[in-house]
Amino acid sequence: MERETPDLETIKRQLMSLNRPKKPKMLVVDDEPDNLDLLYRTFRRNFNVFKAESGIRALEILEAEGEVAVIISDQRMPEMKGTEFLSKTVRSFPNTVRIILTGFTDIEDLVDAINSGQVYKYITKPWDPNELKTVVQRAAETYELLNQRTAELQQAQEQTRLLGTIMQVAQQSQSLEASLRSIATAIGENFHADVCILQQASENTLTTVEGSYSPSGSGENWLADDPLVREALSTQTVQASLNVPKDPAVAEVQHYQTSEIQAHICVPVSFREKNVALVSLQWKQPCQLTPEDLDTLHWVAGAIALVIVSMEA
Secondary structure, three states, X not given: OOOOOOOHHHHHHXXXXXXXXXXXXXXXXXXXXXXXXXXXXXXXXXXXXXXXXXXXXXXXXXXXXXXXXXXXXEOOOOXXXXXXXXXXXXXXXXXXXXEEEEOOOOHHHHHHHHHOOOOOEEEEOOOOHHHHHHHHHHHHHHHHHHHHHHXXXXXXXXXXXXXXXXXXXXXXXXXXXXXXXXXXXXXXHHOOOOEEEEEEEEOOEEEEEEEEEOOOOOOOOOHHHOHHHHHHHHHOOOEEEOOHHHOOOOOOOHHHHHHOOOEEEEEEEEEOOEEEEEEEEEEOOOOOOOHHXXXXXXXXXXXXXHHHHHHHO
């Protein structure tokens, strides 16, 4: 089947659709069952709400479910105060936004908790539903903003780390093959790939010089027979099948069936409009990369091109 050639923005949109956000998670903690049920009913439409009747139970839920966007906790509970419980969540979940409900004048505890960054806001009981909804909406927006900034920082760190590896390879490697192997390992580990192959190319043809990475120690190189690779080299554009079993253009290709690869991204590496290599990233599950990851790959390809050209000079 003839396959339409997507551009980089199209692949980014495909990645965004695969990673479409689900309802954010919320944890509500209160030892009074009526309050707990009321909080659940208030927010279940817009959040995936977990309920806990104590701080101890809430910590167990967090251990099982992972990070949540918002925690709403009562302050006065037996065994563990709300501020004590929330303080135990800060190190593991720094971006989670925490709200305290209190019907008492525990000003000292609340001020300490707010000043230390453990609590975003406190709401007095009985609470006004509209006020609480507004606070929670702002809390969810704050959580998303924190996550976005964290992701941007991580991306910058990843780019710096990859660039450092590539530059180190350029200075230390004694052969092109060793360079390709070291760079493929760095890229494969960074993007949690099951297979990463960095193979030299001449015009639209792959050469026999390659470097590969596979954490399992397995992986066959069938790139010369792959339609995505041919298209990436001929068009000098990134090519991808983000869910191979559901992609009619490649699902029946034999090497995808035997290798169990379910996602494949091919990034051509070019210098002065001539192909010098190709990066192949393969996963045995549908692709979980973000559009920002694709930008990083595109950026890294330019650095790889300089390494290859300098070693061939």
